[in-house]
Amino acid sequence: MKKFLAVRIVNILVTLFVIATVTFFLMKLLPGSPFDEEKLAGLSDEDRMEFYARYGLDQPVAVQYAKYMGNLVKGDLGISYYYKGQQVESLISSRIGPSALLGAQAALLGVSIGLILGMIAAFRHNTMWDFFTMFIAVIGVAIPNFVFAALLQYYVGLKWGILPVAFWESYDSSILPTIALSMMVIALIARFMRNEMLEVLQQDYILTAKSKGLSQMNVIIRHTLRNSMIPIITILGPITVSLLTGSLVIENIFGVPGIGSLFVDSIKVNDYTTIMGLTLFYSAFYILTILVVDLLYGIVDPRIRLTGSKG
Amino acid sequence: MRKSMKLLALSMLALVLVLSGCNFSDSSNGNSDSKDGSKDEKKTLKLSLENDIPDLNQVKTTDGISFGILNNIMEGLYRLDENHEAVPAMAESVEISEDKLTYTFKLREGVKWSNGDPVTAADFRYSWLRAIHPDTAGSYAFIIADYVKGAAEFVEGVATDSEVGIVAEDDTTLVVTLNEPTPYFLGLTAFVTYFPLNEKFVTEAGDDFALTTENILFNGPFTMTEYDQAAGVKLVKNDKYWDKENVGIDEVSLKVIKENSTALNLYEAGDLDRVYLSSSDIQSYQDDKEFGTESKFNSWFVQFNLTKAPFDNVNIRKAFQLGYDPEILTAQILNNGSTPASGVVASGMAGVDGKLFRELNPDLVTPNVEKAKEYLAAGLKEIGGTLPAIEILTADDTIAKDTATFLQSEFKKNLGVDVNISTKPYSGRLQAMRDDAYQMGINKWGADYNDASTYMDLWVGTPASPLRGHYSSTVYNDLVAKSKSETDEVKRMDYLLEAEKALVVDDAVIAPLYDEGKAFLQNAEVTNFTIHPYGAPLELKYIKKK
Secondary structure (H helix, E strand, O other): OHHHHHHHHHHHHHHHHHHHHHHHHHHHOOOOOOOOHHHHOOOOHHHHHHHHHHOOOOOOHHHHHHHHHHHHHOOOOOEOOOOOOOEHHHHHHHHHHHHHHHHHHHHHHHHHHHHHHHHHHHHOOOOHHHHHHHHHHHHHHHOOHHHHHHHHHHHHHHHOOOOOOOOOOOHHHHHHHHHHHHHHHHHHHHHHHHHHHHHHHOOHHHHHHHHOOOOHHHHHHHHHHHHHHHHHHHHHHHHHHHHHOOOHHHHHHHOOOOOHHHHHHHHHOOOHHHHHHHHHHHHHHHHHHHHHHHHHHHHHOHHHOOOOOOO | OHHHHHHHHHHHHHHHHHHHOOOOOOOOHHHHHHOOOOOOOOOEEEEEEOOOOOOOOOOOOOOHHHHHHHHHHOOOOEEEOOOOOEEEOOEEEEEEOOOOOEEEEEEOOOOEOOOOOEOOHHHHHHHHHHHHOOOOOOOOOHHHHOOEOOHHHHHHOOOOHHHOOEEEEEOOEEEEEEOOOOOOHHHHOOOHHHOOOOHHHHHHHHHHOOOOHHHOOOOOOEEEEEEEOOOEEEEEEOOOOOOHHHOOOOEEEEEEOOOHHHHHHHHHOOOOOEEEEOHHHHHHHOOOOOEEEEEEEEEEEEEEOOOOOOOOOHHHHHHHHHOOOHHHHHHHHHOOOOEEOOOOOOOOOEOOOOOEHHHHOOOOOOOOHHHHHHHHHHHHHHHOOOOOOEEEEEEOOHHHHHHHHHHHHHHHHHHOOOEEEEEEOHHHHHHHHHOOOOOEEEEEEEOOOOOOHHHHHHHOOOOOOHHHOOOOOHHHHHHHHHHHHOOOHHHHHHHHHHHHHHHHHHOOOEEEEEEEEEEEEEOOOEEOOEEOOOOOOEEOOOOEEO
């Protein structure tokens, strides 16, 4: 186990280094600069270079890269060009809160409802229940979440006045965006769960369990559910990451001051340090989630415990 | 199984609990009105911002949203009034020397920062020097450095601060020396980069200056009590402000709402007092009594590249300039409050003697398909019969793309010329034009101050930059240069009028498109809402609410 972890951590560091390098050079291919180029256009070429020089942007990309990586090793992500004077760390930490809250709630809501729907569909296979839940699942996948968001906002927020239309002022503000975000998760999890359970229910050991005289409930909880969870856990990793790191569209629609739009905006305005900081943050988060998922497999399925194996 | 499910559920619950302590920008204390029931009800105003607030450091910031907020929490020597004219603010009066080069400002008695310190002439000197010093300046340094004597040399490091023409003679007297007579200088002192700063406070705040409400001092009509770059700000009437009797609103919230349809829903729900409309919503609201439009000094035009075929030929340029009608574009395609342009200087811009610049220089370009065809024929003869492939460069936002598509179809219909559209992201478009990689490009210029020279300065050069089409005309350069040194206002304006004619009519360096406008809905109880068409747009001081 220890060896497995050590190898994985080295792998993670190498991966992050590669990501940082590739992103840095790709980013430098973007046209423009982090400054108001329309205004700088009035300057002569020398004056403009002098202006860039104040930020070290006149140097060759390789030199800039070496400097950046040097600071990165010291844990310094630098200062944003667009949000002038702001440390990238504090920029990320101030924005991640709302996004992560919405993401966590949406994951929790989506997974629990999805599991329940999936189970109902499996146990009531080929009945109205099954068709109904699968209909919901298809809709959840087919209709983009911003359409749900707009509908929720218009009816629940504006027409019925039950919840805030938008803004980020109290816990109530987080309910509609959570629901909008969770639709996709519900649909995905429900379909996976249904298919997986149908398959597990065909297995010999279920028949054995039943013939031992175990109660229906016991069979479901002890034998069926657990064995149906493996594929769910696999997709849970990416789902959680994509939810926690924020959704540009949902955040914009509900006026949530989250991290989703920060990434897109930083690319638009060539905010180099913020692009790098966010890329590394997302990557690290994603890689760590995969690690956690791998560890979870072991808990769910003893056959893939990682002791002694290379993973 | 039970264990793992529990583990999963518990860890998620824990995460939620940890996160739910996260920052809701709770400004629901609007019902604090009820506490002081005896007093009049608090007048509050709820507005939205269409994007994040990048930077409230006044000497560095460059965007309209930050400018708009700063304009209401701070104040310069002058402030723009409801008619966009500069009126005394921190300054009580000014004396202008005979040669119009020396301005002696007298500060108002008793003007104070929000911490109680007096606002002094030294605060202005400190801030202006900070705005142009290479270590602290941003890309708006030019707005001081271009005018104040010795400032350009100071920027380059060949002059010391004592050689710059900004002198604080005593606490209330500021003497400013200019390079050239600049009739719009008072208007400039109303601009954000010219606001004062309290040196002691800025030094103490250090790197944290302007990052939180505690790290900014206010001297404007409002103070800021909440500030979150991604969520918005809350402003409260400043009771240390010298003119607080004339500030009609007690509290203003400005919240970031990037999605247009959300803002509209919020307006309908009564959560916003004003909202901008997208072109698709205008039709359904334009007969509403809450509907209105505003225009900005933001001119859009086609820039021809004078060194690239076929636009190195003046007749071809004129053909393309006359070959479409901007009115069709603004009325049928944009439909957003924009107005068709006939020159490059924005139509609302001041001229002289109470007349607008455009009134003095009317109808420079009048669309005329017949004439356009004649020019095209003449041009074709001169260049030997056939046009090369032509591409029009545009940024990738909807409005710019729609404009390009419109031009493409008009050129095809009216001139029988095929034009391809090359779309690039905002900064890519600018870069391509600067790198000389274009034949014609859709460009715009937003005025920083209310004078035609903000436009005319752009095309000066021998030649001007590739972004300005390599324009090189001694006639034009002379006219602009003469306008700079002329002390007689009427003559000075004549030079600028002639310069625009040379640029647009004689040499057809650009083809006019439109002046950017915006349509909005506004709560009928709110009056005197002022949006300045140039400089810092948002003006909350004069607003009244029933």
